[in-house]
Amino acid sequence: MSETKPSRKRKKTEDEIHPVSRLFLWVEKPSVHFIFLIFLGIASFGLGALDFLHHRHEYVDWAEWHGFYAWFGFGGFALAVLAGWPLRKLIGRPEDYYEKAAGDD
Amino acid sequence: MIDALPLLSPAWPIILGGLLCGLIPWYGLRKAVSLAMPLIAMAFWFSVDQPGTFGALEVAGFTFETFRYDGLSRVWGLIFIIATFLNSIYGLHDRDRLQDATALIYAGAGLGAVFAGDLLSLFFFWELTAISSVFLIWASRNPAAFRAGLRYLAIHVLSGVLLLAGSIIYATNTGSWAFNDIGLDAPGGVLIFLAFGIKCAFPLLHNWLQDAYPKSTVVGAVVLSAFTTKLAVYALARGFAGTEMLIWIGAIMTAFPVFFAVIENDLRKVLAYSLNNQLGFMVVGIGVGTELALNGAAAHAFVHIIYKALLFMSMGAVLYRVGTVKASALGGLFKSMPYSAFFCIIGAASISAFPLMSGFVAKSLTLAATAQEGHWITWLVLVFASAGVLEHSGIKIPYFAFFSHDSGKRVKEAPWNMLLAMGIAAFLCVFIGVFPGYLYAILPFEMDYQPYTFDHVVGQMQLLIAAMFAFSLLMRFGLYPAERPSVNLDTDWFYRRMGDGLFKWAWAMGGRLSASIQNRFGVAGRALTQRLFNLFSPAGAMSRDVPSGLLAIWTSVLLGLVMVIAYVAG
Structure with missing residues (x-):
């Protein structure tokens, strides 16, 4: 049976992959993504738990709370990303927004 | 042999190189000049072994101090020379004569301003940076770049005008043109402060940066990222160290770009916002004003120039090969540009301040100084901004360009010269991270600081790994705003x-x-x-x-x- 057009195209793009990159194609697998997620979760809790074994000395008292940086990193990152939704609604415009006005961009 | 060199500002050979490049029609010779001149400038830098003021020029009864070499100018001078050399390597494939010339003149002007000992010399080089750098934007040769260049030029000329006005008032009232500590209370001090603030992209005065840099050429954006804003940081450190207002200005600068960068589709614009964020750390350090804090600002400027250039280089390589840096059109490029992807990840890890990377050993100085002086709210903002840096530069840039969904684009790897420049920059990021003593030795003040303590490493890893965990979770549950072709309003809306x-x-x-x-x-x-x-x-x-x-x-x-x-x- 002859190959369909999309599969030929896929084969062509696969042929063009850099030889070095072929060694790292596993990073695309969904299972790897899931394992990475689990690893990061365990590592976050593990690093936070280290504070129970060793008291961190900080200039700021409340930074000595157990897992302070882990909680703050997680919360700060999530805040920044989630704020993107309302912010985009507020200030996002079509790509040609300035172009329409002034022949720009 | 170096001892035999005249005590001249390293700016001169680079500016001379730029002028020569403007005249030389032969591509090979022009490139040789652009590589040789930074090396000669480096020799000039090494030829001085004692602080002092050299290279005075008498013009119309006024003495221009063109080479003031001290603890502060030394570190800025060195990194400007290194950046010029890296830029020259990165631009070896480019045959644009005008760009070759103006890139060197601009870099030389930045160096000249750093080594200027008086306000008039500073003004001269300050204006020269503005006028020469606009050609790097116009070199894109399209209407959008032309208009952005005009806006950029107008804003920077305004900065120069304010600097000149402030300097005249200052000199008339104090009887001195010397460029030393000025302060806001000095006559003309506010005008000079504003002039520096425009170039430093203070909040509300910042948008020239996001407007112009992404419209520059592949090489131009790399060159621009190094000099203008860091020159402004230097000028603030020289003239306004310890000005408390800077602590708040810097804190705002670190935080607000984080939100803009999340929804920005143009990855070079993301880097421009990231630049704003990084400048904020340096401005806070200058505002705190202690020796540790000023060392922090200087160290941060040094490492930042390298890793920011590296990130701009990697996005420049993508633009050069793919023709776009819109995140919505990219993805999966690690399959065709593995080395560029690797260098980009090194830059991303450095700016995120992972241990053993240059950002880790530099940024911590500012954070420690801020906490030491009891600026807790600012310190908290800086910690938040550190998580933000990981978001926009640590993850977003490499992830959406090289990984994410496969866009199916198969291109050639970047040219060898781009890879070489990226490789050297990446090496420096790691080298400084592993051996911070070399960087600390050239900072303005002696200090006894140990970045690799258990507390610091664990605290930083907690922050970064938990933030990466947040990213993975948000992506898994579809909560990360998808990359979309769009523009976002910023302060440039008011004038555009x-x-x-x-x-x-x-x-x-x-x-x-x-x-x-x-x-x-x-x-x-x-x-x-x-x-x-x-x-x-x-x-x-x-x-x-x-x-x-x-x-x-x-x-x-x-x-x-x-x-x-x-x-x-x-």
């Missing part, structure tokens, strides 16, 4: 849209007024309106097109004001 709208409204009202005058006063009215048209119309004497004309008029008005001030003050 509202100002334009106001102008059109005023134009329409003017038309009605003109018609009314003609109806009422007949021939005399027509003559008057014709004269006004000839003067102010877009094709008239005052301006040829709307934005450049208006900005040029305002700049002229400000220049006129400076002359009035100088006359009154004199």
